[in-house]
Amino acid sequence: MTETHLLKGKPLADTLRQEISAEIARLKAGGVMPLMAVIVASADPAAIKYAEAKQRAAEKLGIEIDLIRFDPSLGQAALETLVAELSGEARVHGILLELPLAGGLKAEPAIGHIDPEKDVDGLTAANLGLIAAGNEAAAIAPATPLACIRLAESAAPLAGRRAVVIGRGRSVGRALIPMLINRDATVTICHTKTPDLRAAIDPCDFVFVAAGRAGLIGGDHLRDGQIVIDAGINVVADGAGGEKMVGDVDAAGAIDTVAALSPVPGGVGPLTSTIVFANLMRAIALQRAAADRA
Secondary structure, three states: OOOOEEOOHHHHHHHHHHHHHHHHHHHHHOOOOOEEEEEEOOOOHHHHHHHHHHHHHHHHHOOEEEEEEOOHHHOHHHHHHHHHHHHOOOOOOEEEEOOOOOOOOOHHHHHOOOOHHHEOOOOOHHHHHHHHOOOHHHOOOOHHHHHHHHHHHOOOOOOOOEEEEEOOOOOOHHHHHHHHHHOOOEEEEEOOOOOOHHHHHOOOOEEEEOOOOOOOEOHHHOOOOOEEEEOOOEEEEOOOOOEEEEOOEOHHHHOOOOOEEOOOOOOHHHHHHHHHHHHHHHHHHHHHHHHHHO
């Protein structure tokens, strides 16, 4: 039996927050007040809750948040106009569109109006294209895939290792694949339609799961020595009349089998939210460099 090490995001997030706080102090000393616009285009209470949590975390760091509650009934064109206007405002250093959007609204066209240098979630085609081209150093990297990588690297180096990515969504899987390649991992790509997940997973040292299906990966899919990063977020019944959050990995089945596992909640999530603020610092640096060149 293997003793599984739990890869919790909070210690890494705490260290990163210290770095962000120091950078914010330098910016304010130079007359720059970091400002991030967060757009909530949904009536879902969970989306509003997540946005308000970001606002509280930002304020603790000294970042100003402009929390905008967009009325979904105004439609797609109005949402895109709002995003474009924010992109053009010099005082706004970063823009984040809370996902998912309300029904009838499309995320991709709206994200397309975000200035890539203000794209703190790293989801514009320009940033994803730089990453896919191997020029990640010039991009703002997507927060969740970067959190996955940092958690994995806290357990073991990725270079020269085999990694499998299970999930092909825009926000995690599709960005995570080239980011792993950029770090010299050999990558296998799977999803919910892959016929034999166990066979694909078995040779791999790292297992990244972001398919959005609770319990997709059970203990019988995994083996001793693997490092498993679970980026899934699913709300299921807790058996006592309430609900609980779980990942895509059956944690009970994985514990005492794999070498390391990121828990849900408490693994990828806390680090992702902090990386968004680190991306804001990156965005400000890119904007200032562009202004110096102008």
